[in-house]
Amino acid sequence: MTAKNAFYAQSGGVTAVINASACGVIETARQHPDKIANVYAGRNGIIGALTEDLIDTSQESEDAIAALRYTPSGAFGSCRYKLKSLEANKREYERLIEVFKAHDIGYFFYNGGGDSADTCFKVSQLSETMGFPVQAIHVPKTVDNDLPITDNCPGFGSVAKYIATSALEASFDVRSMAKTSTKIFVLEVMGRHAGWIAAAGGLIEDHGMPVAVLFPEIEFDQDRFLAKVKAMVDAHDFCTIVVSEGAKYPDGRFLAEQGTRDAFGHAQLGGAAPVVANLVKEALGYKFHWAVADYLQRAARHLASKTDVEQAYATGRAAVELALTGENAIMPTIDRVSSDPYQWQVGKAPLSEVANVEKFMPREFITDDGFGITAACKSYLLPLIQGEDYPPFENGLPRFVTLKNTAVEKRLDAFEL
Amino acid sequence: MTAKNAFYAQSGGVTAVINASACGVIETARQHPDKIANVYAGRNGIIGALTEDLIDTSQESEDAIAALRYTPSGAFGSCRYKLKSLEANKREYERLIEVFKAHDIGYFFYNGGGDSADTCFKVSQLSETMGFPVQAIHVPKTVDNDLPITDNCPGFGSVAKYIATSALEASFDVRSMAKTSTKIFVLEVMGRHAGWIAAAGGLIEDHGMPVAVLFPEIEFDQDRFLAKVKAMVDAHDFCTIVVSEGAKYPDGRFLAEQGTRDAFGHAQLGGAAPVVANLVKEALGYKFHWAVADYLQRAARHLASKTDVEQAYATGRAAVELALTGENAIMPTIDRVSSDPYQWQVGKAPLSEVANVEKFMPREFITDDGFGITAACKSYLLPLIQGEDYPPFENGLPRFVTLKNTAVEKRLDAFEL
Known part of the structure; x- marks a missing residue:
C-alpha cells in the first residue's frame, strides 16, 4: 500500500x-x-x-x-x-x-x-x-459538551474550569462589597441548548458561595427565581447567578430577547445577564454587577x-x-x-x-428546585477540570x-x- | 514606648x-x-x-x-x-x-x-x-491605576495582564472564525474616568492582532471609528475592539447610556460593548461577538x-x-x-x-489617531504585567x-x- x-x-x-x-x-x-x-x-x-x-x-x-x-x-x-x-x-x-x-x-x-x-x-x-x-x-x-455517546467533549473541561474559577473569584469579590454596594453578581455563559457550561458555575457552592444557575433545560420561573435570590441574600448578604445564554421563558423566548429598541427604534441586542440583573434590581432592589464571558471563556x-x-x-x-x-x-x-x-x-x-444528536443535561444532574447541580453532576464535572x-x-x-x-x-x- | x-x-x-x-x-x-x-x-x-x-x-x-x-x-x-x-x-x-x-x-x-x-x-x-x-x-x-505620584497602583498590573491575555486569546478565536462568521470582537473593560485598563488591550497589536481601543480620555468620533474598523477588517478580515466603560460621546454621554427602554418602559442598562458591536454591525454589516469582563477582570x-x-x-x-x-x-x-x-x-x-487627585492617561501614551497606544505607553505597561x-x-x-x-x-x- x-x-x-x-x-x-x-x-x-x-x-x-x-x-x-x-x-x-x-x-x-x-x-x-x-x-x-x-x-x-x-x-x-x-x-x-x-x-x-x-x-x-x-x-x-x-x-x-x-x-x-x-x-x-x-x-x-x-x-x-x-x-x-x-x-x-x-x-x-x-x-x-x-x-x-x-x-x-x-x-x-x-x-x-x-x-x-x-x-x-x-x-x-x-x-x-x-x-x-x-x-x-x-x-x-x-465547548457545549453536547455530543452523544462520548462521556464528554474535548473543549468542555477547559471552559468548565474557567467558568467555575471565574465565578468563584467574582463571588469572593461581591462578598467583599455586599455591605454597602454590590449584592448580586450575574455571569452569562455559553450553551444555547445544553446547560453543561452553566452547570460548572454550580461547583462554587462547595466553596461556600451561594449560587443560582439558570439552565436552558429548565423553564425560567421568575417568581421562584426571585424567591431563591432573596433567600440567598437574606442568608449570606450576597449571591452569584450563573445564567446560560440559552435560558428561556416558558413561552420559549430567550431571556436575552427583550424586544428593546434604541433611540432610533432599532432592535437592541442585549444579553441574558443584564436582563437577569435588572429583573432582580427592580424586584428586590439589590445593587448588581454583571459580566458576559462570551469568547473569553472558550479561548481561555x-x-x-x-x-x-x-x-x-x-x-x-x-x-x-x-x-x-x-x-x-x-x-x-x-x-x-x-x-x-x-x-x-x-x-x-x-x-x-x-x-x-444533542446531549442535554440529564434531569438528575439538576437539583429539584432547578437552580443547582446535584452530587451526581459534581462527580461528573470535577474530573474534567482537574489539573x-x-x-x-x-x-x-x-x-x-x-x-x-x-x-x-x-x-x-x-x-x- | x-x-x-x-x-x-x-x-x-x-x-x-x-x-x-x-x-x-x-x-x-x-x-x-x-x-x-x-x-x-x-x-x-x-x-x-x-x-x-x-x-x-x-x-x-x-x-x-x-x-x-x-x-x-x-x-x-x-x-x-x-x-x-x-x-x-x-x-x-x-x-x-x-x-x-x-x-x-x-x-x-x-x-x-x-x-x-x-x-x-x-x-x-x-x-x-x-x-x-x-x-x-x-x-x-x-485597578484604575489613577492615583497620582506613584508610578502605578497595586491591582492594576494584574488587571492589565488579564485584559491583554484575554484580548489576545479572543483575537486568536475571532481570527479563526472570520471567514464565514464573526469578524469583530468587542471587549468592554473597567475604568470609568481613566483609560489605563483599556490601554492594556492595545498591547496585543505587537502580537499581530488588529485592535482599536476606545479611551475615556478621547471623545468618541463615530465616523473615524467606523473607518478605522473597516480599514482593519479590509486588511485582516477581522479585528478586536477594546472599549472602556467610560468611553463617551462628544456631548459627554457614556456610550453605555443608550436611553433604551424595555417592554415595560423601564430604562435598560446596557454596557458599552453591545452598543459598539451593534453600531459596527449596522454601519458595516460585520458579524460580531462581545464580552463584558466586569468583576472577572479585577478578581482574576x-x-x-x-x-x-x-x-x-x-x-x-x-x-x-x-x-x-x-x-x-x-x-x-x-x-x-x-x-x-x-x-x-x-x-x-x-x-x-x-x-x-486622579491621574489620567497622558496624551503621548495614545496614538495620534486616538485608537491605539504608543511605544512610550507600551514600555510603561509591559513591566507591570511581568511574571x-x-x-x-x-x-x-x-x-x-x-x-x-x-x-x-x-x-x-x-x-x-
Missing part, C-alpha cells in the same frame, strides 16, 4: 484545545510516513476542501506543531458551513472527490461538534455513494484543564490510529472507566449515531503560535461556493 | 491583590510585637471602625495570613463610604477617636484608592484637629501579575515600616527606577497631594482562604451610621 495524504480541518466554534487535537493528528500522522505522506489542512474547514485551499502542514516545524498543544483557537481557520445532502447538492460532493483525487487524499479528519459530525458522516459515505474510497474520522470538539487557554488538553490530544491521535486500522465513519470517544479515581480511555462511536496546563509566557503574555499556513499549489479550476 | 494596636481596613472596589497588601501589613506587624500589639481589621472598611466592628487578626494562623497573598477580594470586607469633612460631620470623627481609645489603636492603615486616600488623610489630621495621636498611612490600591487572581503581587505586598509592608519610623499622613509609592530592565523601589508621598504567580489549585479550582474573622469584643455603645 502506497502512502496517501490526509486532510484535516477544523469546524464550528473553536475552543481552547482544538489545536491540541490538531497537534495529536499531525504528530501521529508524522510517525507513519509509510501510510500518511502528508497532512493537508483545510483553510477554514470544509471550505478549504471545496475551494482547494489546502495548507501544507509539512512546512511547519516540529516546534510549531508542538506549540499547537497550548495555542487556543483554530490554527487553520474554522467555518460555519454544513454540506447539504447528496440529493440537494451533488455538485459539492463531486468537487470534494475532485480535490481529494487531485491531491491524493485518502483520509479525512474533521474536528468539530454535532453539525460537523454530520458533514464528516456524509464524506464517510463517499465510497459507497460515489465510488470514491476515503476514510472519514470525526474528531470530537465542542491560560486556564485550560490539563485533563481536557490530554483528551483533546488523545482523540486527535486516536483518529489517525483508527484510520490506519481501516476504520471509516467513526468518532473516537472518551469513555469514563471510573469517576473516583478518575480513569478514562479512548473508545469509538459510529458517526451515524453521532451526527445531529492545570499553563501555556508558556513571554514578556508578560502567553506565547502562542501562529503557523505559516503555506498554501498547497492548486491543480484545479476555481469553485464557487 | 508601649505597644499600640493597629487598625487596618480595605476600601472601595477590591482587587486580585489587595489581600496581598493585607498580608504585607499583618506579617510585618507581627514581626514587631514590641511596637504593634495586634492588628484589628475593620469589618467592611471604615464602617468597621465607626461601628466598632473589629476583627481580631491574631486569631488567624500564619498559614491563613500567608494565603491572603494569593486570595483575591477583600478578606475583611470593603465599603464605599467616604468620611465627610470635620465641619460637616464632627460626630463621626469623635466616634473614631472613641473607638481608637477603647481599643488602644495608635496606627491606622487604610487600603484603597483616591476616595479612600481622602478618608485616610482626614484620619491623619486627628492629632492636629482633635488632639488624638494616631498615625495614618494609606496603602495604595486601585488566577492570572495575577507577579510584579503586581510583589508590589502589593511591598506597599503593605512599607506602610507598617513607615509608621514605625513615626510617619503620618503619607502613602508608600512605587517609584520606577528604570523600565528596561525594570527596576522599582518603594518611596512615599504626602496624602495631602494624593487625596482626590505569573498562580494560586495553588485543589481538585480543579483555586484554593483561596476565607478567614475566621473573629470579632473583637465591643466596649462601646452602638453607633448609627
Whole structure:
C-alpha cells in the first residue's frame, strides 16, 4: 500500500484545545510516513476542501506543531458551513472527490461538534455513494459538551474550569462589597441548548458561595427565581447567578430577547445577564454587577484543564490510529472507566449515531428546585477540570503560535461556493 | 514606648491583590510585637471602625495570613463610604477617636484608592484637629491605576495582564472564525474616568492582532471609528475592539447610556460593548461577538501579575515600616527606577497631594489617531504585567482562604451610621 495524504480541518466554534487535537493528528500522522505522506489542512474547514485551499502542514516545524498543544483557537481557520445532502447538492460532493483525487487524499479528519459530525458522516459515505474510497474520522470538539455517546467533549473541561474559577473569584469579590454596594453578581455563559457550561458555575457552592444557575433545560420561573435570590441574600448578604445564554421563558423566548429598541427604534441586542440583573434590581432592589464571558471563556487557554488538553490530544491521535486500522465513519470517544479515581480511555462511536444528536443535561444532574447541580453532576464535572496546563509566557503574555499556513499549489479550476 | 494596636481596613472596589497588601501589613506587624500589639481589621472598611466592628487578626494562623497573598477580594470586607469633612460631620470623627481609645489603636492603615486616600488623610489630621495621636498611612490600591505620584497602583498590573491575555486569546478565536462568521470582537473593560485598563488591550497589536481601543480620555468620533474598523477588517478580515466603560460621546454621554427602554418602559442598562458591536454591525454589516469582563477582570487572581503581587505586598509592608519610623499622613509609592530592565523601589508621598487627585492617561501614551497606544505607553505597561504567580489549585479550582474573622469584643455603645 502506497502512502496517501490526509486532510484535516477544523469546524464550528473553536475552543481552547482544538489545536491540541490538531497537534495529536499531525504528530501521529508524522510517525507513519509509510501510510500518511502528508497532512493537508483545510483553510477554514470544509471550505478549504471545496475551494482547494489546502495548507501544507509539512512546512511547519516540529516546534510549531508542538506549540499547537497550548495555542487556543483554530490554527487553520474554522467555518460555519454544513454540506447539504447528496440529493440537494451533488455538485459539492463531486468537487470534494475532485480535490481529494487531485491531491491524493485518502483520509479525512474533521474536528468539530454535532453539525460537523454530520458533514464528516456524509464524506464517510463517499465510497459507497460515489465510488470514491476515503476514510472519514470525526474528531470530537465542542465547548457545549453536547455530543452523544462520548462521556464528554474535548473543549468542555477547559471552559468548565474557567467558568467555575471565574465565578468563584467574582463571588469572593461581591462578598467583599455586599455591605454597602454590590449584592448580586450575574455571569452569562455559553450553551444555547445544553446547560453543561452553566452547570460548572454550580461547583462554587462547595466553596461556600451561594449560587443560582439558570439552565436552558429548565423553564425560567421568575417568581421562584426571585424567591431563591432573596433567600440567598437574606442568608449570606450576597449571591452569584450563573445564567446560560440559552435560558428561556416558558413561552420559549430567550431571556436575552427583550424586544428593546434604541433611540432610533432599532432592535437592541442585549444579553441574558443584564436582563437577569435588572429583573432582580427592580424586584428586590439589590445593587448588581454583571459580566458576559462570551469568547473569553472558550479561548481561555491560560486556564485550560490539563485533563481536557490530554483528551483533546488523545482523540486527535486516536483518529489517525483508527484510520490506519481501516476504520471509516467513526468518532473516537472518551469513555469514563471510573469517576473516583478518575480513569478514562479512548473508545469509538459510529458517526451515524453521532451526527445531529444533542446531549442535554440529564434531569438528575439538576437539583429539584432547578437552580443547582446535584452530587451526581459534581462527580461528573470535577474530573474534567482537574489539573492545570499553563501555556508558556513571554514578556508578560502567553506565547502562542501562529503557523505559516503555506498554501498547497492548486491543480484545479476555481469553485464557487 | 508601649505597644499600640493597629487598625487596618480595605476600601472601595477590591482587587486580585489587595489581600496581598493585607498580608504585607499583618506579617510585618507581627514581626514587631514590641511596637504593634495586634492588628484589628475593620469589618467592611471604615464602617468597621465607626461601628466598632473589629476583627481580631491574631486569631488567624500564619498559614491563613500567608494565603491572603494569593486570595483575591477583600478578606475583611470593603465599603464605599467616604468620611465627610470635620465641619460637616464632627460626630463621626469623635466616634473614631472613641473607638481608637477603647481599643488602644495608635496606627491606622487604610487600603484603597483616591476616595479612600481622602478618608485616610482626614484620619491623619486627628492629632492636629482633635488632639488624638494616631498615625495614618494609606496603602495604595486601585485597578484604575489613577492615583497620582506613584508610578502605578497595586491591582492594576494584574488587571492589565488579564485584559491583554484575554484580548489576545479572543483575537486568536475571532481570527479563526472570520471567514464565514464573526469578524469583530468587542471587549468592554473597567475604568470609568481613566483609560489605563483599556490601554492594556492595545498591547496585543505587537502580537499581530488588529485592535482599536476606545479611551475615556478621547471623545468618541463615530465616523473615524467606523473607518478605522473597516480599514482593519479590509486588511485582516477581522479585528478586536477594546472599549472602556467610560468611553463617551462628544456631548459627554457614556456610550453605555443608550436611553433604551424595555417592554415595560423601564430604562435598560446596557454596557458599552453591545452598543459598539451593534453600531459596527449596522454601519458595516460585520458579524460580531462581545464580552463584558466586569468583576472577572479585577478578581482574576488566577492570572495575577507577579510584579503586581510583589508590589502589593511591598506597599503593605512599607506602610507598617513607615509608621514605625513615626510617619503620618503619607502613602508608600512605587517609584520606577528604570523600565528596561525594570527596576522599582518603594518611596512615599504626602496624602495631602494624593487625596482626590486622579491621574489620567497622558496624551503621548495614545496614538495620534486616538485608537491605539504608543511605544512610550507600551514600555510603561509591559513591566507591570511581568511574571505569573498562580494560586495553588485543589481538585480543579483555586484554593483561596476565607478567614475566621473573629470579632473583637465591643466596649462601646452602638453607633448609627
